[in-house]
Amino acid sequence: MADERAQHDESADGVRPHGKRGPRVLIVRPSALGDVCRTVPALATLRKAMPDARIEWVVNDRFVQGVMAHPALDGVIPFPRRSFAGAWCQPRRLGALRQWLGMLREARYDLVFDLQGLFRSGMITRATRGPRRVGDRNARELAWLGYNVRHRIDRDKHTVDHMLALLEAEGYDPVHDMRLYTSPEDDAWRDELLDEHGGSAEPYVCLAPTARWLCKCWPAESFVTLGQRLLESGVAGRRVVVIGSPNEREF
Numbered sequence: 001m002a003d004e005r006a007q008h009d010e011s012a013d014g015v016r017p018h019g020k021r022g023p024r025v026l027i028v029r030p031s032a033l034g035d036v037c038r039t040v041p042a043l044a045t046l047r048k049a050m051p052d053a054r055i056e057w058v059v060n061d062r063f064v065q066g067v068m069a070h071p072a073l074d075g076v077i078p079f080p081r082r083s084f085a086g087a088w089c090q091p092r093r094l095g096a097l098r099q100w101l102g103m104l105r106e107a108r109y110d111l112v113f114d115l116q117g118l119f120r121s122g123m124i125t126r127a128t129r130g131p132r133r134v135g136d137r138n139a140r141e142l143a144w145l146g147y148n149v150r151h152r153i154d155r156d157k158h159t160v161d162h163m164l165a166l167l168e169a170e171g172y173d174p175v176h177d178m179r180l181y182t183s184p185e186d187d188a189w190r191d192e193l194l195d196e197h198g199g200s201a202e203p204y205v206c207l208a209p210t211a212r213w214l215c216k217c218w219p220a221e222s223f224v225t226l227g228q229r230l231l232e233s234g235v236a237g238r239r240v241v242v243i244g245s246p247n248e249r250e251f
Contacts, residue, residue: 023053026111035116041177045174045175056074058079058124059077069183104124123143126147134147136153204239207242210245
């Protein structure tokens with residue numbers, strides 16, 4: 001399955017222009033969207049430690065655009081979870097899954113990091129057959145069976161701190177950089193939209209008040225209060241932009 005983004009300054013085989021082949025590194029963190037975005041500091045950590053590496057990321061195909069524009073990332077491997085659902089009892093889907101896993105093996109990753117720690121991500125990690133497959137010894141759903149290097153990480157740590165602690169156990173200095181990046185096409189779309197509502201040069205603040213699970217939603221009234229305070233303080237300029245999916249418009 002081809003990468004979903006253009007490559008940077010190296011060829012498809014991971015060789016940099018100066019001729020030195022850096023390690024091939026794979027991050028396994030397929031879902032969910034919020035957790036995928038919070039995995040970016042781990043990506044920044046690996047890039048700083050291995051500037052010549054080719055770093056790729058297995059992510060749910062619905063969330064590819066959340067990370068694909070990050071300058072520290074060389075490639076994205078979309079994981080079509082819905083297409084593989086029920087593969088164990090449907091020969092056609094099982095064949096597609098085997099082909100996808102075979103593509104991971106053929107990539108010959110030198111380092112694989114499972115930053116999700118669930119059965120699915122553990123099995124993906126194992127399927128790469130990478131010589132160094134790193135994960136949390138405390139990983140749930142027997143995911144640790146997919147690793148040949150296991151570090152015991154405190155389960156009570158925040159998700160971001162947990163992932164960085166795993167990398168720190170491997171000897172990497174944590175980089176606390178959670179910036180997300182957008183593609184030039186997305187930037188152009190945003191600027192066009194903002195030009196229709198006050199100009200793209202004017203400052204603004206985004207609020208994302210919805211979540212897939214209602215139990216994770218902060219009360220709408222609290223977001224209203226927050227938006228008012230941002231406007232009164234001048235932090236948001238004169239605009240608060242509320243973002244969400246089409247089916248959340250009514251909310």
